[in-house]
Amino acid sequence: MTNTLYLPELREMLAENNVAELEEFCSALHPARTAEFMEGLTAQEAWAVLRHAEMGLRVEIFGFFEEEKQIELIETIDREEIARFIGEMPPDDRVDLLAKVEPEIVAKLMPLIPAAERRDIMRLSAYPEGTAGAEMTTEFARLSEGLAVDQAIEEVRRQAEEMETIYYLYVVDRDDHLRGLISFRQLLVSKSSALVDELMERDIVSVNVGDDREDVADKVERYNLLAIPVVDDEYRLVGIITHDDVIDLIREEATEDAHRMGGLAPIAEDILQAPFLTVWRKRAVWLSVLFVAELFTFTALAHFEDAISTVVALSLFVPLCISTGGNSGSQAATLITRALALGQVTTRDWYRVLGHELLMGLALGLTLGAVAFVRAALTPESVLGTANGWMLAVVISQAVAAICLWGTLVGSMLPLLFKRLGIDPGYASSPFVATFVDVTGIVIYFSIAHVYLNV
Amino acid sequence: MTNTLYLPELREMLAENNVAELEEFCSALHPARTAEFMEGLTAQEAWAVLRHAEMGLRVEIFGFFEEEKQIELIETIDREEIARFIGEMPPDDRVDLLAKVEPEIVAKLMPLIPAAERRDIMRLSAYPEGTAGAEMTTEFARLSEGLAVDQAIEEVRRQAEEMETIYYLYVVDRDDHLRGLISFRQLLVSKSSALVDELMERDIVSVNVGDDREDVADKVERYNLLAIPVVDDEYRLVGIITHDDVIDLIREEATEDAHRMGGLAPIAEDILQAPFLTVWRKRAVWLSVLFVAELFTFTALAHFEDAISTVVALSLFVPLCISTGGNSGSQAATLITRALALGQVTTRDWYRVLGHELLMGLALGLTLGAVAFVRAALTPESVLGTANGWMLAVVISQAVAAICLWGTLVGSMLPLLFKRLGIDPGYASSPFVATFVDVTGIVIYFSIAHVYLNV
Numbered sequence: 001m002t003n004t005l006y007l008p009e010l011r012e013m014l015a016e017n018n019v020a021e022l023e024e025f026c027s028a029l030h031p032a033r034t035a036e037f038m039e040g041l042t043a044q045e046a047w048a049v050l051r052h053a054e055m056g057l058r059v060e061i062f063g064f065f066e067e068e069k070q071i072e073l074i075e076t077i078d079r080e081e082i083a084r085f086i087g088e089m090p091p092d093d094r095v096d097l098l099a100k101v102e103p104e105i106v107a108k109l110m111p112l113i114p115a116a117e118r119r120d121i122m123r124l125s126a127y128p129e130g131t132a133g134a135e136m137t138t139e140f141a142r143l144s145e146g147l148a149v150d151q152a153i154e155e156v157r158r159q160a161e162e163m164e165t166i167y168y169l170y171v172v173d174r175d176d177h178l179r180g181l182i183s184f185r186q187l188l189v190s191k192s193s194a195l196v197d198e199l200m201e202r203d204i205v206s207v208n209v210g211d212d213r214e215d216v217a218d219k220v221e222r223y224n225l226l227a228i229p230v231v232d233d234e235y236r237l238v239g240i241i242t243h244d245d246v247i248d249l250i251r252e253e254a255t256e257d258a259h260r261m262g263g264l265a266p267i268a269e270d271i272l273q274a275p276f277l278t279v280w281r282k283r284a285v286w287l288s289v290l291f292v293a294e295l296f297t298f299t300a301l302a303h304f305e306d307a308i309s310t311v312v313a314l315s316l317f318v319p320l321c322i323s324t325g326g327n328s329g330s331q332a333a334t335l336i337t338r339a340l341a342l343g344q345v346t347t348r349d350w351y352r353v354l355g356h357e358l359l360m361g362l363a364l365g366l367t368l369g370a371v372a373f374v375r376a377a378l379t380p381e382s383v384l385g386t387a388n389g390w391m392l393a394v395v396i397s398q399a400v401a402a403i404c405l406w407g408t409l410v411g412s413m414l415p416l417l418f419k420r421l422g423i424d425p426g427y428a429s430s431p432f433v434a435t436f437v438d439v440t441g442i443v444i445y446f447s448i449a450h451v452y453l454n455v
Numbered sequence: 456m457t458n459t460l461y462l463p464e465l466r467e468m469l470a471e472n473n474v475a476e477l478e479e480f481c482s483a484l485h486p487a488r489t490a491e492f493m494e495g496l497t498a499q500e501a502w503a504v505l506r507h508a509e510m511g512l513r514v515e516i517f518g519f520f521e522e523e524k525q526i527e528l529i530e531t532i533d534r535e536e537i538a539r540f541i542g543e544m545p546p547d548d549r550v551d552l553l554a555k556v557e558p559e560i561v562a563k564l565m566p567l568i569p570a571a572e573r574r575d576i577m578r579l580s581a582y583p584e585g586t587a588g589a590e591m592t593t594e595f596a597r598l599s600e601g602l603a604v605d606q607a608i609e610e611v612r613r614q615a616e617e618m619e620t621i622y623y624l625y626v627v628d629r630d631d632h633l634r635g636l637i638s639f640r641q642l643l644v645s646k647s648s649a650l651v652d653e654l655m656e657r658d659i660v661s662v663n664v665g666d667d668r669e670d671v672a673d674k675v676e677r678y679n680l681l682a683i684p685v686v687d688d689e690y691r692l693v694g695i696i697t698h699d700d701v702i703d704l705i706r707e708e709a710t711e712d713a714h715r716m717g718g719l720a721p722i723a724e725d726i727l728q729a730p731f732l733t734v735w736r737k738r739a740v741w742l743s744v745l746f747v748a749e750l751f752t753f754t755a756l757a758h759f760e761d762a763i764s765t766v767v768a769l770s771l772f773v774p775l776c777i778s779t780g781g782n783s784g785s786q787a788a789t790l791i792t793r794a795l796a797l798g799q800v801t802t803r804d805w806y807r808v809l810g811h812e813l814l815m816g817l818a819l820g821l822t823l824g825a826v827a828f829v830r831a832a833l834t835p836e837s838v839l840g841t842a843n844g845w846m847l848a849v850v851i852s853q854a855v856a857a858i859c860l861w862g863t864l865v866g867s868m869l870p871l872l873f874k875r876l877g878i879d880p881g882y883a884s885s886p887f888v889a890t891f892v893d894v895t896g897i898v899i900y901f902s903i904a905h906v907y908l909n910v
Binding site (some may be wrong): 029030033156204205226243251286293308317323335344345353356362400404435440 | 485611615651679703712713717718734735746747752762767768797818830859885886889890
């Protein structure tokens with residue numbers, strides 16, 4: 001959805017080198033909208049426009065460009081100039097971006113980036129992906145101990161330009177140990193001679209650099225935080241993660257969960273823009289695994305081939321019976337996987353889940369069994385062949401009820417088992433559960449048929 | 456996960472009416488943790504403890520109680536006292552909560568709530584669920600036009616105690632039309648004699664009261680906002696929605712999407728605590744619909760009964776063939792549904808999606824077809840009966856490839872079609888797509904068999 005409204009005007013301003021209008025364009029709108037209007041420009045043109053924004057604004061607008069354009073700019077703009085620009089970027093964003101730029105180019109850029117920023121980049125990129133350390137920024141407002149409220153406000157004013165958020169202020173001792181937290185609002189409503197140390201909260205919600213990013217999201221959500229401090233093993237404050245990064249993180253996690261539950265390895269990229277081969281590989285691997293697993297339906301059916309030869313009508317109900325197991329199983333798996341993600345149940349609640357789903361599986365099984373009985377009883381004699389219609393109806397309805405119960409139990413227990421084993425419960429997804437229940441469903445179906453029809 | 460650590464001490468403090476210790480307990484920890492420690496208390500006991508917190512803190516701790524306890528407190532505590540308390544609650548939270556309290560009790564409480572707050576409650580509850588109006592709070596910091604920076608800071612200081620956030624300040628004219636936005640940070644770094652009207656941003660990202668809450672989440676995420684202003688049709692500022700409510704909203708939407716994709720109507724409640732009959736109904740409806748749809752597999756198979764009688768081995772591959780369609784279909788449906796939710800594709804991109812998925816379906820189909828050929832060629836003669844092993848392998852592999860392509864196309868197009876028709880694309884879920892592709896897959900399979908085996 002490229003916004004082409006302004007493109008001709010922008011190109012004209014560039015051609016005429018109309019400094020006043022270009023400066024006006026850069027600063028008049030919300031930086032996100034400015035970036036949108038520039039979407040149709042080439043990387044070179046976009047940079048030529050950006051040169052007319054002062055550095056802070058330039059960094060902001062750049063932050064709203066699409067990722068491909070950001071990468072292209074880093075890779076093609078004059079090295080010295082872009083290195084200086086990288087030095088001004090938010091610490092967490094530039095590390096994420098540099099990870100996607102050609103390594104040879106990064107190697108050439110790094111020596112040109114100011115020393116302090118270069119060290120910061122190297123420190124941040126050392127944290128493994130998916131940890132709090134990899135998500136945090138190192139630009140946050142910090143106060144030393146012993147300040148009065150008016151001194152603290154003065155200090156924040158001094159830091160304000162450079163910090164990602166100034167609304168939560170972290171009080172640290174000489175060795176950077178986190179001692180307290182005070183909101184800017186609290187400073188504002190307190191007497192200016194009061195001591196911050198006496199006003200600040202000492203019971204602080206924080207995360208460790210090594211914590212999983214899901215824990216970060218959970219805590220920020222549970223405690224309604226604007227930002228969460230990140231500490232190292234010695235409880236030294238090393239960074240913060242702000243609300244907007246948490247929102248991005250929650251969205252990413254939801255996408256990953258959805259992909260796993262849909263039966264494919266998480267794909268982070270835009271589906272139409274990601275390389276075809278990458279997407280093919282991620283999708284083909286899962287489909288092949290499921291396919292190979294599903295081959296066992298053939299093995300199971302082959303085992304009952306004599307029964308099918310005797311009563312061909314039995315084979316007509318196979319897809320119906322096994323899909324019942326797949327559907328009830330994916331429903332249960334979805335509910336429990338989501339409840340795990342939201343913290344509504346934990347693996348220790350497995351027996352409560354089991355009891356609940358046992359009853360639920362029975363109730364659902366009886367519902368579907370009743371429908372199945374009616375339908376099977378209506379089978380025309382021409383289709384039945386030698387089979388007894390009522391007996392067949394009894395077999396089908398019992399099989400549907402039993403397989404529905406079985407699917408519900410498997411679907412609800414697998415995510416808990418996976419979680420317990422340290423596997424992401426999302427992998428106990430609809431296709432995975434369906435495949436497992438398909439195979440076992442065939443065995444249940446023909447076992448019941450064996451009892452009633454003696455085949 | 457009730458925290459019982461403090462319960463005996465708390466009960467002792469209550470029995471001894473130890474005011475000093477109870478006050479200390481209420482204020483020492485983060486309000487969320489205080490609430491956790493009180494989880495094991497009865498509603499009456501919890502309120503007896505809360506009485507020792509000053510009103511602002513009392514409201515905060517109450518906000519972290521579990522919903523059932525909040526409802527119980529509203530319903531059981533002395534009417535006059537709880538009505539006063541409701542008057543102090545955040546406007547958006549109290550409307551959400553009162554919607555869940557017994558209507559007769561709300562009717563008795565309402566006249567006891569201070570008039571201004573009562574009107575606010577009635578106004579907010581008039582907005583339909585799922586709109587921005589229903590999510591917003593009416594407590595926000597507003598500035599009139601024409602103030603200097605130091606006057607504005609003084610004004611914010613005055614409002615700070617009561618407002619949900621003071622970090623974004625909205626400038627309105629006499630008739631409450633939204634004129635501009637300035638962050639507190641901007642005020643802090645500006646000259647105190649400067650005019651707010653000259654510093655503020657005039658290009659403001661806002662939502663209309665009637666906008667869908669998904670739009671709210673999208674904008675807050677895209678523009679990295681702390682809060683978003685909500686305006687009415689005349690562009691009058693009527694409320695704001697803060698980042699923490701947006702985080703809750705994104706989580707809720709993700710759960711709803713996951714439930715739809717797992718084949719059930721969204722269940723908002725905690726799965727183990729929701730009424731059994733409600734959960735049963737929501738699950739049974741979907742399973743029954745899918746079951747009735749899946750009955751067509753029987754109809755389709757009955758149509759090919761003669762072919763099965765002739766070559767019984769054909770029936771053994773039915774589950775394998777149709778599950779291939781189900782798996783490839785749910786994979787494609789998940790990818791496209793999620794891409795729609797993230798705004799990566801729109802319905803107008805349908806032909807690009809179609810082209811992409813046509814190629815992808817071919818690539819995936821060829822992959823699985825190759826595996827299928829090998830497996831079918833290995834079928835032992837005892838199982839084959841009269842069938843020609845090589846011909847059967849050709850049939851199976853072609854059917855698997857064709858059904859995989861078909862599943863991929865159906866799975867990718869259905870979410871777009873649903874979206875276009877105004878149905879939530881999440882309903883084009885794995886079970887729904889799987890069921891549709893199951894039936895059509897049988898037809899494809901036996902049509903190919905007919906060509907090669909003449910059955």
